[in-house]
Amino acid sequence: MTDMILSLxxxxxxxxxxxxxxxxxxxxxxxxxxxxxxxxxxxxxxxxKLLAGIYQPDSGAIAFxxxxxxxxxxxxxxxxxxxxxxxxxxxxxxxxxxENLMLENLPRRAFGIVDRKALNSRAVALLKEVGLDIxxxxxxxxxxxxxxQLVEIAKALSYDSKVxxxxxxxxxxxxxxIERLFAxxxxxxxxxxxxxxxxxxxxxxxxxxxxxxxxxNGRLVASRDLGGLTVPDxxxxxxxxxxxxxxxxxxxxxxxxVALSVANLKRDAATPAISFDVKRGEILGVAGLVGSGRTExxxxxxxxxxxxxxxxxxxxxxxxxxxxxxxxRHGLSLLTEDRKGQGLLLDMAVDKNITITxxxxxxxxxxxxxxxxxxxxxxxxxxxxxxxxxxEQAVRNLSGGNQQKVVLAKWLFRGTSTLILxxxxxxxxxxxxxxxxxxxxxxxxxxxxxxxxxxxxxxxxGMCNRIIVFSRNKIVGEVPRSEFDQERILSLxxxxxxxx
Amino acid sequence: MSETSEPIVSAPVxxxxxxxxxxxxxxxxxxxxxxxxxxxxxxSAPYFATPGNALKIFVQIAINTVLAAGMTFVILTGGxxxxxxxVLALCTVxxxxxxxxxxxxxxxAITLALLACMAxxxxxxxxxxxxxxxxxxxxFIVTLGMLNMAAGAARVVSDNSTITGLPQxxxxxxxxxxxxxxxxIFLVAVLVIAxxxxxxxxxxxxxxxxxxxxxxxxxxxxxxxxxYYKVAAFTISGxxxxxxxxxxxxxxxxxxxxxxxxxxxxAIAAVIIGGTSLSGGKGSIIGTxxxxxxxxxxxxxxxxxxxxxxxxxxxxxxVIVLAVILDAYRERLLRKIR
Numbered sequence: 001m002t003d004m005i006l007s008l009x010x011x012x013x014x015x016x017x018x019x020x021x022x023x024x025x026x027x028x029x030x031x032x033x034x035x036x037x038x039x040x041x042x043x044x045x046x047x048x049k050l051l052a053g054i055y056q057p058d059s060g061a062i063a064f065x066x067x068x069x070x071x072x073x074x075x076x077x078x079x080x081x082x083x084x085x086x087x088x089x090x091x092x093x094x095x096x097x098x099e100n101l102m103l104e105n106l107p108r109r110a111f112g113i114v115d116r117k118a119l120n121s122r123a124v125a126l127l128k129e130v131g132l133d134i135x136x137x138x139x140x141x142x143x144x145x146x147x148x149q150l151v152e153i154a155k156a157l158s159y160d161s162k163v164x165x166x167x168x169x170x171x172x173x174x175x176x177x178i179e180r181l182f183a184x185x186x187x188x189x190x191x192x193x194x195x196x197x198x199x200x201x202x203x204x205x206x207x208x209x210x211x212x213x214x215x216x217n218g219r220l221v222a223s224r225d226l227g228g229l230t231v232p233d234x235x236x237x238x239x240x241x242x243x244x245x246x247x248x249x250x251x252x253x254x255x256x257x258v259a260l261s262v263a264n265l266k267r268d269a270a271t272p273a274i275s276f277d278v279k280r281g282e283i284l285g286v287a288g289l290v291g292s293g294r295t296e297x298x299x300x301x302x303x304x305x306x307x308x309x310x311x312x313x314x315x316x317x318x319x320x321x322x323x324x325x326x327x328x329r330h331g332l333s334l335l336t337e338d339r340k341g342q343g344l345l346l347d348m349a350v351d352k353n354i355t356i357t358x359x360x361x362x363x364x365x366x367x368x369x370x371x372x373x374x375x376x377x378x379x380x381x382x383x384x385x386x387x388x389x390x391x392e393q394a395v396r397n398l399s400g401g402n403q404q405k406v407v408l409a410k411w412l413f414r415g416t417s418t419l420i421l422x423x424x425x426x427x428x429x430x431x432x433x434x435x436x437x438x439x440x441x442x443x444x445x446x447x448x449x450x451x452x453x454x455x456x457x458x459x460x461x462g463m464c465n466r467i468i469v470f471s472r473n474k475i476v477g478e479v480p481r482s483e484f485d486q487e488r489i490l491s492l493x494x495x496x497x498x499x500x
Numbered sequence: 501m502s503e504t505s506e507p508i509v510s511a512p513v514x515x516x517x518x519x520x521x522x523x524x525x526x527x528x529x530x531x532x533x534x535x536x537x538x539x540x541x542x543x544s545a546p547y548f549a550t551p552g553n554a555l556k557i558f559v560q561i562a563i564n565t566v567l568a569a570g571m572t573f574v575i576l577t578g579g580x581x582x583x584x585x586x587v588l589a590l591c592t593v594x595x596x597x598x599x600x601x602x603x604x605x606x607x608x609a610i611t612l613a614l615l616a617c618m619a620x621x622x623x624x625x626x627x628x629x630x631x632x633x634x635x636x637x638x639x640f641i642v643t644l645g646m647l648n649m650a651a652g653a654a655r656v657v658s659d660n661s662t663i664t665g666l667p668q669x670x671x672x673x674x675x676x677x678x679x680x681x682x683x684x685i686f687l688v689a690v691l692v693i694a695x696x697x698x699x700x701x702x703x704x705x706x707x708x709x710x711x712x713x714x715x716x717x718x719x720x721x722x723x724x725x726x727x728y729y730k731v732a733a734f735t736i737s738g739x740x741x742x743x744x745x746x747x748x749x750x751x752x753x754x755x756x757x758x759x760x761x762x763x764x765x766x767a768i769a770a771v772i773i774g775g776t777s778l779s780g781g782k783g784s785i786i787g788t789x790x791x792x793x794x795x796x797x798x799x800x801x802x803x804x805x806x807x808x809x810x811x812x813x814x815x816x817x818x819v820i821v822l823a824v825i826l827d828a829y830r831e832r833l834l835r836k837i838r
Binding site: 302304323324325327328329334336341342343344345346347348352356357359360363366367368392410414 | 519702703704705707708710711714715717718719720721722723724725781782
């Protein structure tokens, strides 16, 4: 048996309404580079947060160096020698590199005065470890993302970490920067540091990884040597399940005329222009990795964020959309990915959330007719089967699925010709999910155009007539239903991120 | 896993009961506090429970109540208006200047003065709202600037002096006590509160004020322009500052560039004690009226008890802090009920 630095035994983590990790057992050998793969929501970040002491497991046990490992806080984890470099960098932009590196343990002279000389000389040594030749007195805000990443890694090294966890470190790096990072990883490995590496980029993991663990829906799919595996193997392990027909694709609905067309939509000077359209009675899928520009494109289209250029036509007529109110006036609806922050008035009642899109319908001479409002709200609540104690209940206390139904209800109340749904089933349980699917088919049957952005590929393949794929802000492909293929869509999604 | 912290509970109590509890916690609590404080002073402070003292209290709360009514709108949208005190001062000198114009008959002069007060106040309020929404500056800062500008403008308009000599009919109306128990200026305050209550409770506009304060981004993405409602709320606050200036003229009969110092803080205190949440979206204007009453009853009662002018502010300050603590506690309680 090899020397295991970390081993997890039947680890589980349950959040209200969702099992994030279930019965995960795996071990990581001292000095290896261990890759963790999984789709969005597969449980990767929960796993890391357990190691980092941000969450505590609900079941199972973790052993570190053969001893039980139960960090209560990130500080505990650091003390044990496990250090996480998170995807979102946690540097203080207005402090110097040196100060950032040793923030938690600044060298001091008498009276608590910072010993600048010691600080900077130690910083130089740490930066050298990661191959960063830069004055440690430079403020972090002046650095590029790649340099910041390296500073984060240097910081992790300053604590004499035994285990270094890198969460998607290459997400924002260019190919030469990735090369540098890999060289550093290899050097650290040679020095005996154990590395846990999480990535979306399947091609790169072969270059540095020894073993791989694949998670899916919070469960362990496999934990084995990388040798002998191929990219398609990994994809198959990540996606796994066949598309069960829980979606109820309705082939009898024939898409009609173009409901909404977007031509050369450009968010800003740096992002490429995109064009697509959706027909009446059609569900158009939008696939892509998180951060590939899907949400941003939809928000720009809807007028929620500024856009530079582009022609938007609704039912063949060009329309000017400068703000969400223009989009709504022209019959567009947006269900945002951040339901609580942007979709709902959490502390207000169900009925008031529903009628907010068009209070004019239930008012006369500027006065709200509470009775008419209640009738309208009750209608939609029963039509969509929203489970609430009453329409006067605050939406904060509804479950995720029922909250999502309230967001849909508010757009149905307004009346809409094209719906843009961004992650409509995220955080929604299976039962409510199916009801939302059925509702979408009902809307498609009413000849409404539907755009569905989702990170759940099987869901898109089950629901959509067509799928367009985003990769690094670009639409890199369009796949008709007859040609749906997970691997093809996934490789399109990765296309712009894979190094040539 | 963004759903982690959310409890998946439906209402633990029946809707009718929840509604009653909500009323009890949100509105009745403040009223109960007012009743208890009043009872306490009635028993302990000499002369407190006399008709004369009651009249005095009614007269004294009028200005603050009118200011706080407008302030309620602003705070409901999540803003704050620090300028109302000096906007009031500006309006008193503008109104008084118009009113003492000898070329006008008293009736015309008074009408014009009222319009001038309201227009001046509304203009200041509109500027507050427009600047803070147009450039996305916290209203705290913008209205702090307006506080200084209006105070300066008041000195310019009045040439740094007090304006006296208001028409006798106007002065008489200010001293009027309708039916022997209802001071005319308190009636004005009650009418302003009633109007505010009607707007907030029954109109589409009122609904939007609450919605904007609850989540302005959700309101924007629902196809509205939240800035419109924010600007309107500030304009209303300016408008009520203008009305409050007329009440000031009715009560003190002078236009003064140094009037209104610190009034904004009393108005904010009344709103907060009345249960309106500083973070916006929650509150009631009836609560504001009760809050203004609590402040004045405390002030008068403490004075009659012989608590010196030095200690009075300490007690009142404590009450304000207590109200905010209760507000946080009440939020937690309300969340459980809903």
